[in-house]
Amino acid sequence: MKLRRRLLKEKETESINVSPLIDVVFILLIFFIISASFVKVPGEEVVRPRTVTAESLQKNAILFALTADNSLHYAGDKIAIDQVRPLVEGLRREVDAPVIIQVDQDADASRLAEVAREGKKAGATVSIATRKPR
């Protein structure tokens, strides 16, 4: 009896079956690959204005950053305002992505208006990124 139990115990502890684990991990991997949306970040840190009515924006978006020194950035590069419209039109030919402007609270509002207008002309919905009030 004793011997039998010991044998059984040894057999159990001998090896753990890892195939269900691998299955689960693969399923998770596929899920995250599909749901991943690779967006190009502007690469400039801005101080967003605080607003009350802010709502969650679409993740897969074309991001622009307007910094406090009024320079416009896209995907790590500094761009001019007249480049916005062809760029957005080109990107929107593939996917129907909205435009999000990350604006610094000390940036020039008329520049913001111009960027928003260019995005609108390209046919995109334009949003302004903000942060929650304190």
Next chain:
Amino acid sequence: MKRRLTSFTADSVEINVSPLIDMVFILLIFFIVATSFVNEIGLTPKHRDTADPTRKLEPPITFQLTAEGRILNGDAEIGLAGVIPVVRAASAKKAKPVILLVEQGSKAGLATRVMDQAMLAGAKTVKLSAITSTINR
């Protein structure tokens, strides 16, 4: 000869899956991190294109933001707190579009907060528009 054959069969019996699992885990962690990378909140001030001449439009509520940070409604200077009453009073019967004219040199933070206040008061469409010359001084 015989011995070599047995060792060969012993080799092919089990494949070592641990490097595969390692790699899959690394990929999994990468994708988990990459998915939650951009998560923005913000305002979407929708406005329809007013180029259609056949549709009659409501006269908009116009605000002006000066370079000094003053908020004007017509000739009257209103503060940031004055935006909500103006929008509420003007669009009591029917929702009206809001136009925010911004002067060159005015702060985007303040413009965004005016838009926020207007949307808080119930305005659905807010148009941000830049002006080069000053009108109501």
